[in-house]
Amino acid sequence: MNATLTTLRDSSRFISRGGAFAWAGLALLTAIVLTAILAPLIAPYDPLAQDVVNRLMPPSSEFWLGTDSYGRDVLSRIIYGARVSLFVGLVSILIAMTLGTTLGVISGYVGGRFDAFVMALVDLMLSFPSLLLGMLVAAVLGASLENLIVAIAITEIAPFVRLARAPTLVLKEAEFVQAARSMGCTHQRIMRVHILPNLIADILVMGSLWMATAIRTEASLSFIGLGVKPPTATWGGMIREGFENILEAWWLAVFPSVFVFLTVLALNLLGDGLRDATDPKLRQRD
Template sequence: MAELASKTPPMLPPQAVEEKAVSPWKEAWKSFKKNKLAIVGLSIVSFFILLAVFADLVAPYEYADVKLEDKHLPPSGDHWFGTDEFGRDIFSRIIYGSRISLWVGFLSVAGSVVVGSFLGIVAGYYGKWIDTIISRIFDIILAFPSILLAIAVVSVLGPSLRNALIAIAIINVPTFGRLVRSRVLSVKEEEYITAAKAIGMTDFRILIHHVLPNSMAPIIVQGTLAIATAIIECAALGFLGLGAQPPTPEWGKMLSDSRIFILEAPWTVLFPGLAIMLTVLGFNLMGDGLRDALDPRMKN
């Protein structure tokens, strides 16, 4: 008996058992923190978000202040990034431009997530003719190159930042719709969904309490990467004159207005381009880190 007692593993106290039970989100955060590139991406994104929030405090000048006598001044202590063809401070315009780019990125992706997730859940859960109709709509939208479809939508609605946001949201809906649909098709076959139906839960409660929460991880990853794409598409529309209108300091529009001065004043093109590159890089690095942290197949 003494030998059996010595070989029996000691019982863990309840507190120790609770400490061992780590939530999936905490586990994902621990994995995310180990990825150095993901932390770099998070730092870049956080930096630009802080710039956008505190632009009024950080920017040394108003973005629309015109001083023709100061046009095309090179970078200096008074104007860190130089001035443009109207004597406006480029550093201040880039800071205020971060508000626009991030606003378009977050809002357009949020709209795409809401509409795409709703259509994807309905198509995947109910199937049959509903799935066929929604899937064909997705296929039609995806048949067009995204930037050409965005140009067409803005051309119909009229050039403006709001219409550019709507166009970017529309072209990203199929991406989230198909992602959520594929996830729902696998989740709805699980035993806990069958048990929920057996106890009389309504379809709405099943979708909200079971299907949607189990589809959040891929949505978060794709959403982070889609923000980077939305910022590039916003800059492209602005470059073509279909997005933000003067004097709004949108990065793509700043590139468009300065391209003819690239030899005379290269800093007018360099710094808006760097702002776009760094922001997109930050979101891509963070999205890759989230994918590695939330996808079980990526873990060792």
């Protein structure tokens, strides 16, 4: 119990270093996550239930955010769509973070031709806009939830490689690493125990920022038909349908776009706050 309270107190103190924006981002993101988790309890209607009698109904007391061209409740579909966006964003970033950080640490530690080859590959990946690269991968793999995650993860690997490689080049020459090497520690242990823990804070902070990019990419790919197949509710798919009916049903595109904006805003606020909290200058003032 005491350990739990200490952890919560330390976490609160850490986020407090990020200022009011960090707390605002955390509060907004928590609300969105809870909405997605509790979707079956708070969604007023079945997101897949069609009612052609009430198709394209504007926002009202019965349908708070209106209905789409099939008579499905927009609010319910947005709530369930949050599950897809958050799941895709989180899983794709975790995959990219794991693979990119591992490859970046190994590349920076090993050096030589291997490092040159990895960085050439990373530069090639970064030469493509993330959305374009995601479109290429998604188009090759096909439209599905699993392929969407893979496509977005591939677009996010390169930044993590660079983020992990740069400090590794410095850390591998540090005295504590040299001491560990002189004591007979294996290269794998040095990278895992002595180098990686020094990177993890920056990796997690940037991961929260790049998760916002992953969610935007998911919405964009779903918008052009390379995301999760209908009738599953996704924010990008709803925005696409909204543009098809923009003149007669403005709410179909506006409300999903607002939720994408709020989610990206929350992640950026939280990420910026955490980045400030990990700033050594700010830590010295604490």
